Amino acid sequence: MRAFFLRAVEALPLAVFLLYMAVMDPRAQPEWRAPYYASTALAVIGTVLLVRRRATLNRIYLGITLYFVSGTLALITRWPWLNAEYGRLEGTAMLYWVLATGFWCTFLNKRGFTGVDAPPATVRRSSWLLLAITAIATGVSQYFLGNRLFSSFLPFIAVFTAYGLIKARWHARR
Numbered sequence: 001m002r003a004f005f006l007r008a009v010e011a012l013p014l015a016v017f018l019l020y021m022a023v024m025d026p027r028a029q030p031e032w033r034a035p036y037y038a039s040t041a042l043a044v045i046g047t048v049l050l051v052r053r054r055a056t057l058n059r060i061y062l063g064i065t066l067y068f069v070s071g072t073l074a075l076i077t078r079w080p081w082l083n084a085e086y087g088r089l090e091g092t093a094m095l096y097w098v099l100a101t102g103f104w105c106t107f108l109n110k111r112g113f114t115g116v117d118a119p120p121a122t123v124r125r126s127s128w129l130l131l132a133i134t135a136i137a138t139g140v141s142q143y144f145l146g147n148r149l150f151s152s153f154l155p156f157i158a159v160f161t162a163y164g165l166i167k168a169r170w171h172a173r174r
Contacts, residue, residue: 006055009049010061014039016035017068020034036068036071040068040069043064043069056111056117058163059105059114063097067098070097071083074086090145091156095137099131099135099138102127106127106131112124113131118170133158137158140158
């Protein structure tokens with residue numbers, strides 16, 4: 001039950017943001033203050049809670065958290081160019097943050113992009129595989145900008161599914 005709660009805490013900011021997008025017209029609000037502020041607050045609180053409980057952070061959600069924080073900082077500092085770019089890129093901007101987080105974790109974290117506590121060769125292989133899938137998903141998302149299905153939903157489904165399958169395969173081998 002604890003593991004489920006911790007994973008739900010990580011997913012909540014994205015769920016709030018997606019719910020907002022589904023209910024409200026994203027073009028009707030020129031500066032996305034409400035969803036960014038709410039999602040950022042939930043993401044930061046959730047990350048602090050997980051770190052204090054010594055839980056391994058899901059690197060995909062960590063990238064999404066960084067996206068929310070950067071969007072909020074852009075709103076606070078009044079960087080309209082970044083808000084405009086995030087608006088133009090939609091879900092692709094989030095994938096770029098996930099990809100950047102993947103690179104960072106693959107090269108600089110002993111658990112890699114997948115976050116598994118495994119032998120270094122396993123961590124390296126699984127991280128490179130997830131990184132490649134995330135890069136392809138980001139490329140597909142960029143190519144299909146403006147098409148919500150192919151630019152946002154399917155690339156994220158691919159990344160989360162790949163992550164789940166990689167971790168499940170690793171756990172089955174343990």
